[in-house]
Amino acid sequence: MDQILQWNLPPSMQSLVNNILIWIGFAMIVGLIARFIVPSKYTKGPLVTLLIGLTGSCVGPLLISFYFHIDSFNPIGFVGFVSSLVAAVLLLVLFHFCLLIAPIKKEKDDKQNLPPNPPN
Numbered sequence: 001m002d003q004i005l006q007w008n009l010p011p012s013m014q015s016l017v018n019n020i021l022i023w024i025g026f027a028m029i030v031g032l033i034a035r036f037i038v039p040s041k042y043t044k045g046p047l048v049t050l051l052i053g054l055t056g057s058c059v060g061p062l063l064i065s066f067y068f069h070i071d072s073f074n075p076i077g078f079v080g081f082v083s084s085l086v087a088a089v090l091l092l093v094l095f096h097f098c099l100l101i102a103p104i105k106k107e108k109d110d111k112q113n114l115p116p117n118p119p120n
Contacts (some may be wrong), residue, residue, distance in 0.1 A: 026044075031053025052092060
C-alpha cells in the first residue's frame with residue numbers, strides 16, 4: 001500500500017508540484033479572506049473562491065512589480081499577500097457592482113412560462 005502512494009518524480013517535477021500546491025493554498029487563503037471582507041448574499045462555492053484568490057494572487061503582485069519596477073519580488077510574502085488581498089477585494093467589489101447594474105434573474109417555474117389558455 002505504501003508503494004502505491006509514493007511517486008518517484010524527478011526533483012524538478014517535485015518542485016513544480018510543490019509550487020503549484022503552495023499557490024493553490026495561498027490563493028484559497030486570499031480568496032477566503034476577501035470573501036470575508038466583502039460579504040455577499042450570493043453563494044459562491046470553493047472553486048469560485050479559489051478563482052478569486054488566484055486572480056488576486058496573480059494581478060496584485062504583477063501590478064506591484066510593474067508599478068514599482070521590482071525585479072526580484074516574492075509574491076508569496078507579506079507585500080505579495082497584501083497586494084493579492086487588495087486585488088481580490090477589488091475584484092469582488094467590481095463583481096458586486098456589475099451585479100447591481102445587471103442583476104442575475106432567477107428562472108421562473110415552467111408552469112408560469114406557459115401562455116394563457118385560448119378562449120373557447
